[in-house]
Amino acid sequence: MSTKIITPVAEFAELLPQEYKDLVARGPHGGRRSVRDLGTFKEIVDEHPHCAGCGVALAVRLLAAALPSPADTLIVGTPGCSFFSLVQTALNYSNTAFGNQNAVAAGLKRMLAIRFPQVHKDVVVVAGDGGIADIGLDMTLHSWFRREKITTVMLDNEVYANTGGQESGMSRLGRVLNMAPRGKLFPKIPVFELAKVSGCVYGARVTVAGPYRLGRVVRNAVLLARELGPTYVQVYAPCPTNMKFPPDQTLKAAKEAEKDHYSFEEFMSTEAAEYLARLKTAPEEREEAPEPAKP
Amino acid sequence: MYVTVRVEVEKCSGCKLCIVSCPDPNVLAFIPEAKHVVVNEHRCKGCGLCATVCPEEALTVSGN
Numbered sequence: 001m002s003t004k005i006i007t008p009v010a011e012f013a014e015l016l017p018q019e020y021k022d023l024v025a026r027g028p029h030g031g032r033r034s035v036r037d038l039g040t041f042k043e044i045v046d047e048h049p050h051c052a053g054c055g056v057a058l059a060v061r062l063l064a065a066a067l068p069s070p071a072d073t074l075i076v077g078t079p080g081c082s083f084f085s086l087v088q089t090a091l092n093y094s095n096t097a098f099g100n101q102n103a104v105a106a107g108l109k110r111m112l113a114i115r116f117p118q119v120h121k122d123v124v125v126v127a128g129d130g131g132i133a134d135i136g137l138d139m140t141l142h143s144w145f146r147r148e149k150i151t152t153v154m155l156d157n158e159v160y161a162n163t164g165g166q167e168s169g170m171s172r173l174g175r176v177l178n179m180a181p182r183g184k185l186f187p188k189i190p191v192f193e194l195a196k197v198s199g200c201v202y203g204a205r206v207t208v209a210g211p212y213r214l215g216r217v218v219r220n221a222v223l224l225a226r227e228l229g230p231t232y233v234q235v236y237a238p239c240p241t242n243m244k245f246p247p248d249q250t251l252k253a254a255k256e257a258e259k260d261h262y263s264f265e266e267f268m269s270t271e272a273a274e275y276l277a278r279l280k281t282a283p284e285e286r287e288e289a290p291e292p293a294k295p
Numbered sequence: 296m297y298v299t300v301r302v303e304v305e306k307c308s309g310c311k312l313c314i315v316s317c318p319d320p321n322v323l324a325f326i327p328e329a330k331h332v333v334v335n336e337h338r339c340k341g342c343g344l345c346a347t348v349c350p351e352e353a354l355t356v357s358g359n
């Protein structure tokens with residue numbers, strides 16, 4: 001990542017907050033950073049107002065660290081808890097009217113490809129389960145049908161967290177929520193399965209309990225969207241506030257889900273598999289670290 | 296923050312699992328020379344997730 005776009009003019013250099021100065025001095029620039037390097041550089045996400053122990057916040061933090069070219073990435077979001085941290089990133093970020101994220105992202109991707117033909121501009125949708133599976137489902141599916149070269153990341157907490165706990169299409173069957181007292185009456189919408197048959201060249205289903213894997217699949221998805229077509233990552237990001245468990249249980253909840261309905265799954269087209277095989281032999285692609293064993 | 300995590304640096308092996316388990320950015324940092332992590336107590340929300348993944352039990356959440 002080049003520091004060019006964030007380096008302040010001399011007149012402003014001293015006026016900027018310490019966080020900004022840190023970003024310029026020891027941000028994720030000049031050399032590839034990944035989830036593995038977290039804790040050794042100033043992150044592009046800054047302090048945010050997510051609840052303590054928020055799975056969505058953890059997912060955003062890991063995703064931001066995994067982006068292959070953060071300076072040339074445009075994140076497209078929509079209302080939902082994820083915007084608490086997305087607005088706190090030193091990334092190009094645009095919000096959209098609720099549910100419009102994939103339509104807006106597709107348009108921006110096409111425009112950027114015309115405006116910057118020599119540079120890869122990665123357009124990545126990051127939105128909640130309600131934003132993607134409910135009101136935005138038609139625009140999500142149509143962007144896949146049209147083979148738009150964008151990545152879609154669903155941060156699935158199985159609830160409308162931001163508005164106090166309504167059921168989403170991704171809530172589990174029978175789930176009782178603050179504003180779903182009778183329990184969800186139908187099962188989770190199979191968005192991951194829809195991605196497979198709707199044109200995505202790559203898809204992965206992960207949880208926040210596997211940070212290195214999350215980083216790897218996000219990177220795969222962004223690189224493949226550049227070259228081949230739409231990609232999809234579905235992340236289980238539990239919400240302690242709405243699911244009413246203590247904030248130190250988020251990773252335990254994610255680990256349990258991995259043994260149940262959130263087992264790791266990945267699919268890819270033949271071309272995508274060939275591309276990733278070539279990538280693996282590239283020297284800058286280092287070995288993955290082992291995942292945390294506990295809780 | 297009223298509640299924050301504390302690191303017992305003698306116990307920390309420097310595995311960095313806590314760093315990739317914290318939902319909040321720039322809170323836990325790794326000191327390569329000393330090979331252990333440190334916490335920015337002003338940024339920690341005290342959720343305790345880092346402590347649940349630490350294999351060395353080097354992290355505890357406490358009020359102050």
Ligand SMILES: Cc1ncc(C[n+]2csc(CCOP(=O)(O)OP(=O)(O)O)c2C)c(N)n1
Binds near residue numbers: 056132
């Ligand atoms: C058109 C429109 N309808 C409704 C809302 C209110 N609204 C804001 S966030 C949200 C739900 C978000 O749920 P989800 O996408 O699952 O994200 P989460 O907050 O759970 O991360 C709703 C209904 C809105 N902002 N715009």
Ligand code: SF4
Binds near residue numbers: 084
């Ligand atoms: S309500 Fe849930 S998803 Fe939203 S910030 Fe709080 S913990 Fe995160």
Ligand code: SF4
Binds near residue numbers: 334
């Ligand atoms: S207690 Fe929570 S916020 Fe504090 S360092 Fe640990 S994981 Fe991060």
Ligand SMILES: [Mg+2]
Binds near residue numbers: 130
């Ligand atoms: Mg949600």
